[in-house]
Amino acid sequence: MLRVCLKGANSAARKCLCGNGVPLHPLQQCRSYTSGGSGSSAGKIVAASVLTVGGGVGGTILYANWDPKFRANVEKSIPYSDQVFGLALGPAAPPPVINKPRKVEPVQISSMSEMWKDSKQPKAKEVEKKAEQPDAEGPPAPAPQETLEEASAQVAQILSAIGEVPSVPAPGTHEAEAVPPPAALKGVPAAAAKCTECEHEPAVKERPEGEVAARLAEQDKAEQDLLTSLSSNLEDALGSTAKVTLQAIGAQEAALQAIAQHTRQLREAMEAEAPPDKKSTQWRVLEDALSERSRSVDEAGAAVLKAKAELDKLRGVIDGAKHLKIAAARPSILAAEENLHSMVVDLDSVVTRVQTAQSEAKIVSQYSELVNEAKAQFQKELNSITPEIQANWKGLTGKLTQDDLNSLIAHAHRRIDQMNRELAEQRVREQIHIDSALEQQKLEDKKALEVAVSTALEHNREQMRLEQEKKVEETREVMEAEMRTQLRRQAAAHTDHLRDVLKVQEQELRSEAEEILNSSLMEKETEYRRLTQDQLDSFTLDMNAAYARLKGMEEAIDSHVIAEEEARKAHQLWLSVEALNYTLKTAALNDPTEPLEGAVQAIKESCAEDEFAQALATALPSESLSRGVYSEASLRARFYAIRQLARRVALIDETRNSLYQYFLSYLQAMLLFEKAQEAPPAKLSAEDLDTFKLLSYAAYSLEHGDLELAAKLVNQLKGESRRVAQDWLKEARLTLETKQVVSLLSAYANAVGLGTTMAP
């Protein structure tokens, strides 16, 4: 933007300059023009730049509103952009949480099944079996599954109940076998009630074991009773039905026989040409046979009806037994059903046989009727021609006249002609008759076929159902046997486990008891040892104490002697140190003291054995020994001259040491005013290392008698100031050293003297 501005200004200026000539005035004008022109273009440029920046910022904000990642990036990179974004857009949305696809359904189902199983566990076993029974009549596949589930649930219960009452599960497993048969023998309302109980399973609590056993026993008995009653019922019904059916079949057979006999006799009667009296006997016999047949047919019919009624009753009884749903009764029910079915089949077959016989008989009777009719007709004709002739005309051949014979013969011829004619007619109509007869026959056959097919289908269906039931029964028995074996195995495993657990427990308890015994034993031992040790220790202590006292007394006596010697020496030392101190005081104002040599020599002599004093005596600087040291007062006086000079050369050091710097330094010293004396702080900071400050601190400390601190502060000077103060510093050091050593010596002498004076 600046460049643009500059360019704009330059171009404008150049244009203006190029446009004009050299003279100053136009240049001035030009200058004003350029300033004006550039002012407007600058304004434009400023506006454009403002617009660009605003656009950029707005665009950034809009895009950040749309893309949260971009917003996060910008916030990270540009410091206060998050506040701007917060103002403009509101707080940033948190990153979306990815929910894992929750497998709720299978979990719930499995948990529900678990819950169902678990809730079933605390129930009594008969309820479990009750739950088993309602499902027994359903599809066979879920039934074995559920029995297995229940078996596993039961087993789990058995295993979990170990810690509580070990005795219960064992009889329970054996009872489980007896439970299923009796369990189902309760009446239907009881079954319904138990079923509703099953539904409310989670609400029912566990019953006590004794009650369970009692109930089980009770139920066993009741079921047994029911089973016996049912079986007796079935047997009775079966017996009666069988009897009746046999009767019916017998009756049918008799009817069949009668019909057959009658038919035979009829045919015989038709075809045989017996003498009239035999004929009448024959006819009578026929009549008897007919009556016999009709009677027997009626009897058979009645017997069939009765048998059918009995069969229905039996069927009803079987259904009732099925409703009761007892497993053990099922084979008997199945057998009864089979019997029923066979009886029905037999009955039906016999009935069909009777029916065929009857139809045959009908044909034969029709035939006989026709023959009779023809005979009657002939007789009538004969009577019409020869009314005198009786029925038995065979024996009357001698009585007949020629005319009669002729008329008879003519009649016979006429009859024969007529017959021939009829025969021819019949022959012509034969085909039609046959067709119509065939049609009729077909219809009848179809009807008969349908009936036969339906009965056969019924029989087959019944057969298959019975077979299916039988198979179901077999599989159920197999499953029951398997379950029993598994349960037995579980019981065995349980007893083994119990045995193992008991063994382990026994071992644990034994080891615990042993441990306790050992620990108590050891405690007692340690106690005894401790007591003996204490006794020993106390005795030793007494002995040591006595010995120590003896020793102490001896030492005290010795030390007395030593102490007196020491006292003498200390006194001597002290005297010599006092002499040294005195020499220190001989300093004149500007001259050093006398050389300290003599006094130090005296000290050295006085304390020949004292190493500390010797060391201290040799620690004195040689200068003080040979030349002496200056006093504090002289040093103080000298300091002021030093201070003045140091102030003057404050600016001079290794880098700045030209003459000009000297001039400047002098100027600074003249112009700068600091306190004459300023109390130095406990700690020197960086700005305290200024020359002037240091000098004022040193002056203060000197005025207050602290030469050491003053020397330390002067030691902090740098550059030329330091060089100026070097000698003073050295003298100060010497004085301080000497003073220190002397004070040490006097302190030592005092201490020694004090120490020795304490002895007596």
Added chain:
Amino acid sequence: MSEKELGKKLDRCLADSAVKLGAGLGLGIVFSVVFFKRHTWPVAFGLGMGLGMAYTNCQNDLRAPYLIQRNIKVIAKRQ
């Protein structure tokens, strides 16, 4: 004494500058009269040279303690 050293140096400086200035003046006059037809500038030149030499001498004298010698052996002469 170290504090008296500076005073001594300054005395030396002054003395030296007086000598140098004088010598410079003298030589300047001589040269001006003899060689440069009594122009003023040789005098000024001479004075200037003298002043400069005196300045430099003074400065060197004052700087002497801060010069780093090649030989480590420092011989400090005290008065």
